[in-house]
Amino acid sequence: MYAPILEIDTRKITENARKLHDFCAGRGVELAFATKGFSARPEVIRAALAGGITRFADSRLKNIAAAKTAIPGLHYLLIRIPAMDEAEDVVRWADCSLQSQIEVIRAVSDAALRAGKIHPIILMIDVGDLREGVFGMEQLDEIAPQILACPGVELVGLGTNVGCYGSVLPSVENTKILVELRDYLNSKYGFHITTLSGGATCTLKLLEDGLLPREINHLRVGEAILYGEDTTGNRFLEGYHQDAFHFKAQVVELRRKPSVPIGERGRDGKGDIPEYPDRGVRLRAICAAGKQDVAWAALTPTLPGAEMIGASSDHLIVDVEDCAGQVHVGDWMDFRCGYMAVLDATTSAYVKVQLK
Known part of the structure; x- marks a missing residue:
C-alpha cells in the first residue's frame, strides 16, 4: 500500500552529534x-550515542518510556x-524534570516518596519569552521555601527557555540571570x-562567539544535531549536515493552472484566509x-526550480x-525537511520511515 516516505540518514546524525558534542564538551x-x-x-538515538551523546531530553513521557524500554540505561x-496526573510516571521514567509550578512539584515529591526516591528537578525561570x-x-x-518543604524532590538546577513562544533571542543579559539567581538561591535558602540550563540550539x-556566561553548563539541543539549523537565529550551522532527513511523495497530477483561485473565497481548511500572489x-x-502527514511549510524541494506553493490535508x-x-506523473x-516536517512525519500513521 502506498505511503509517503521519511528517509533518515543516521550517519549524518552521528557526525553532527560528534561535532557538537566535542565543541560543547571542550567549553x-x-x-x-x-x-x-x-x-x-x-535508530536516531543510537546514532547520537555513536556520536558521543550521553544525555537525552523529551517533552513526552510516552517517548521517554519507549526509548528507555528499547535502549535500557x-x-x-x-x-x-508535567501535568499533576503524570507525577507517578515522571518519577518512574524521567531521571530529572523541568518544573515551574509548586502544585506539580508537590505531586512529584509525593510520588517520589511513595517510590522511595528523591527526584531531581530544574526550576524554569522566565527571562522574557513568556x-x-x-x-x-x-x-x-x-516558590523557593515551598520547594524546600518538598522532601521528595531536590532542586539541582535552574533553566530557561527562549525562542519557542515569544521569539526572544538568547543574550548575555538574559542568560546571566540564571547565574545571579543561582547565587541568590544558594546563599539565601x-x-x-x-x-x-541556558536554553536550546x-x-x-553565544557559545560560538565566546559570549555565553561561563557558569552556563547545560543546553537542551535537538535542531542543531538533527538539521544543522538554528531556526530562531535564522541560520544554518557551518560544517553540519542539513540533509539528514528527506520526505518523499509521489506526483499524482501535473497540470498548468492559474496561480490565483477563481471565484468568491472563504476560509481554508484551517480557518485562515490565505493570499495568493x-x-x-x-x-x-x-x-x-498533505498536512495530515507533514508540515508542508518546513519542506524544501531538492529539485532546482521547484517551489512549495501550499497544501491541503491530503495534497x-x-x-x-x-x-x-x-517532473512526470x-x-x-x-x-x-525542517524541524516541524520531521515532527509531523514521525507522528503520522501514514508515513513510512526508512533508514538510509
Whole structure:
C-alpha cells in the first residue's frame, strides 16, 4: 500500500552529534539531546550515542518510556512541565524534570516518596519569552521555601527557555540571570544548585562567539544535531549536515493552472484566509501527501526550480514551471525537511520511515 516516505540518514546524525558534542564538551557545556522532534525513534538515538551523546531530553513521557524500554540505561530529562496526573510516571521514567509550578512539584515529591526516591528537578525561570517559568523575584521568593518543604524532590538546577513562544533571542543579559539567581538561591535558602540550563540550539551562537556566561553548563539541543539549523537565529550551522532527513511523495497530477483561485473565497481548511500572489499560469505538481502527514511549510524541494506553493490535508502542491520538464506523473519528489516536517512525519500513521 502506498505511503509517503521519511528517509533518515543516521550517519549524518552521528557526525553532527560528534561535532557538537566535542565543541560543547571542550567549553564545559553538557548537552541533553532533545528527541521529541523525531518521536524518540531508537535508530536516531543510537546514532547520537555513536556520536558521543550521553544525555537525552523529551517533552513526552510516552517517548521517554519507549526509548528507555528499547535502549535500557538511557538518562532522560523531561522538558515539558508535567501535568499533576503524570507525577507517578515522571518519577518512574524521567531521571530529572523541568518544573515551574509548586502544585506539580508537590505531586512529584509525593510520588517520589511513595517510590522511595528523591527526584531531581530544574526550576524554569522566565527571562522574557513568556512561556513556562517563574517570573520575577517575588515569584521566586514565593516558590523557593515551598520547594524546600518538598522532601521528595531536590532542586539541582535552574533553566530557561527562549525562542519557542515569544521569539526572544538568547543574550548575555538574559542568560546571566540564571547565574545571579543561582547565587541568590544558594546563599539565601541553602540550595546546592549546580546545573544552569541556558536554553536550546539558539543559545549556541553565544557559545560560538565566546559570549555565553561561563557558569552556563547545560543546553537542551535537538535542531542543531538533527538539521544543522538554528531556526530562531535564522541560520544554518557551518560544517553540519542539513540533509539528514528527506520526505518523499509521489506526483499524482501535473497540470498548468492559474496561480490565483477563481471565484468568491472563504476560509481554508484551517480557518485562515490565505493570499495568493498572481504569477500567471504555472505548471503545478500535486503529490500524494498533505498536512495530515507533514508540515508542508518546513519542506524544501531538492529539485532546482521547484517551489512549495501550499497544501491541503491530503495534497502537497508544488510549482514546477521552472524545472525544465523534469517532473512526470509517478515520479517521487524529494524534499529536505525542517524541524516541524520531521515532527509531523514521525507522528503520522501514514508515513513510512526508512533508514538510509
